[in-house]
Amino acid sequence: MAESHGGAKGPAAGAHTEADGGHHGGGFPPFESSSFASQLVSLAIFFVLLYVIVSKLALPRIGGAIEARQNKIEGDLAEAQKLKDQSEAALKAYEGELASARSRAQAIGNESRDKANAQADAERKALEEQLAAKLAEAEKTIASTRVAAMSNVRGIAADAAGQIVQQLTGVVPDAASVNAAVDASLKG
Amino acid sequence: MKIDPIHQFNIEPLFTLGHIGNHTIAFTNSSLYMLVAVAIISILMLASGTQLIPGRLQSVAEISYEFVASTIRSTAGAEGMKFFPLIFSLFMFICVSNLVGIIPYTFTVSSHLIVTAALALLVFFTVLIYGVAKNGLKFFKIFVPHGVPGYILPLVMFIEVLSFFLRPVSHSVRLFANMLAGHIALKVFAGFVAMLGFSLGAIGWVGGVLPLALTVALTSLEILVAFLQAYVFAILTCIYLNDAIHPGH
Numbered sequence: 001m002a003e004s005h006g007g008a009k010g011p012a013a014g015a016h017t018e019a020d021g022g023h024h025g026g027g028f029p030p031f032e033s034s035s036f037a038s039q040l041v042s043l044a045i046f047f048v049l050l051y052v053i054v055s056k057l058a059l060p061r062i063g064g065a066i067e068a069r070q071n072k073i074e075g076d077l078a079e080a081q082k083l084k085d086q087s088e089a090a091l092k093a094y095e096g097e098l099a100s101a102r103s104r105a106q107a108i109g110n111e112s113r114d115k116a117n118a119q120a121d122a123e124r125k126a127l128e129e130q131l132a133a134k135l136a137e138a139e140k141t142i143a144s145t146r147v148a149a150m151s152n153v154r155g156i157a158a159d160a161a162g163q164i165v166q167q168l169t170g171v172v173p174d175a176a177s178v179n180a181a182v183d184a185s186l187k188g
Numbered sequence: 189m190k191i192d193p194i195h196q197f198n199i200e201p202l203f204t205l206g207h208i209g210n211h212t213i214a215f216t217n218s219s220l221y222m223l224v225a226v227a228i229i230s231i232l233m234l235a236s237g238t239q240l241i242p243g244r245l246q247s248v249a250e251i252s253y254e255f256v257a258s259t260i261r262s263t264a265g266a267e268g269m270k271f272f273p274l275i276f277s278l279f280m281f282i283c284v285s286n287l288v289g290i291i292p293y294t295f296t297v298s299s300h301l302i303v304t305a306a307l308a309l310l311v312f313f314t315v316l317i318y319g320v321a322k323n324g325l326k327f328f329k330i331f332v333p334h335g336v337p338g339y340i341l342p343l344v345m346f347i348e349v350l351s352f353f354l355r356p357v358s359h360s361v362r363l364f365a366n367m368l369a370g371h372i373a374l375k376v377f378a379g380f381v382a383m384l385g386f387s388l389g390a391i392g393w394v395g396g397v398l399p400l401a402l403t404v405a406l407t408s409l410e411i412l413v414a415f416l417q418a419y420v421f422a423i424l425t426c427i428y429l430n431d432a433i434h435p436g437h
Binding site: 037069 | 199208215216218226229236238239240242273274280299300301302306307364368
């Protein structure tokens with residue numbers, strides 16, 4: 001008991017003198033061993049406290065906030081990509097539709113043109129046939145008229161020849177010889 | 189006017205918490221600033237929103253998260269993410285307490301070797317225990333690099349073992365010394381301003397412009413150092429943990 005009593009008194013007196021020494025510039029505070037125990041104990045208490053706060057509360061909290069933001073950004077990017085894909089698909093569908101409509105329009109155009117051409121051809125052929133028939137008829141008429149005219153010419157020539165001979169000679173020539181002479185001159 | 193650049197590192201007990209053996213355990217100014225750092229980190233990470241479009245506070249919280257996460261992934265791989273809470277706590281604790289320490293009249297927790305040594309040893313034993321638990325004896329392959337000729341292998345192994353056990357030393361002293369030296373330099377230059385002004389009158393006021401400009405420049409440098417040392421501490425932790433995760437080099 002006496003020992004412990006003395007021991008309790010000792011360090012207190014030591015601390016006092018050392019603190020005084022520090023004030024007079026004699027001791028160098030970082031190397032004053034009397035303060036070591038206090039510093040170590042408070043460091044242990046506060047560092048453990050800090051470690052507990054940091055590991056149990058602070059880091060999960062801040063880490064969670066950062067992760068939530070990361071997830072949000074990734075989600076938004078995925079959403080944007082999805083919308084972009086959708087709009088691209090819509091654009092592709094529109095272009096396909098446009099191309100098919102265009103080809104259909106072209107087909108209709110071709111068809112109607114062909115139809116119109118065929119009709120025009122048929123009409124022209126009919127008209128040509130009609131005209132050809134009329135032409136042939138006209139030619140036939142011309143030919144018959146000509147034959148008739150030619151036979152009239154022979155008769156007129158024979159009459160004229162008979163008249164001429166009668167005027168010149170006063171003799172009425174016999175018809176057969178006049179015809180023969182006309183024929184000979186027509187031939188010649 | 190006397191400049192005392194060491195005074196800012198004094199540990200002042202605010203009230204006594206109890207006793208362990210012969211040691212008095214007090215709530216000191218250092219404890220207060222540890223509490224401040226924990227409070228600032230908690231507010232940053234817990235009071236910021238979790239909106240889809242982050243506000244300013246939430247952006248800072250998320251940038252810290254992403255920054256530490258990408259540092260771990262790039263140095264220790266995806267498996268290193270197991271240690272994300274540890275590395276995040278280390279980085280934020282050191283970064284925030286360094287930055288708070290730049291504010292005049294505050295105390296810098298990491299300017300005490302005992303604090304940085306405790307954090308470095310925490311990393312060291314995490315690496316050692318996790319490495320042995322995960323890989324068994326294969327963990328000690330980190331001491332035997334590939335492609336080293338047999339006759340210099342003992343020497344290389346000796347250097348590797350030595351460097352492994354010196355890691356907590358360099359890990360802690362780097363942070364401690366940077367903070368300590370930066371704050372002493374700031375205090376000395378800032379002290380010149382006051383000293384010139386009080387002792388030389390009008391000439392001193394004019395002459396004080398140069399140290400004042402240097403103090404401003406040093407303060408911005410210290411802001412960079414405060415962040416950079418936290419980053420260095422975190423990335424070295426990642427590299428050491430990478431040894432425990434992938435001991436085959």
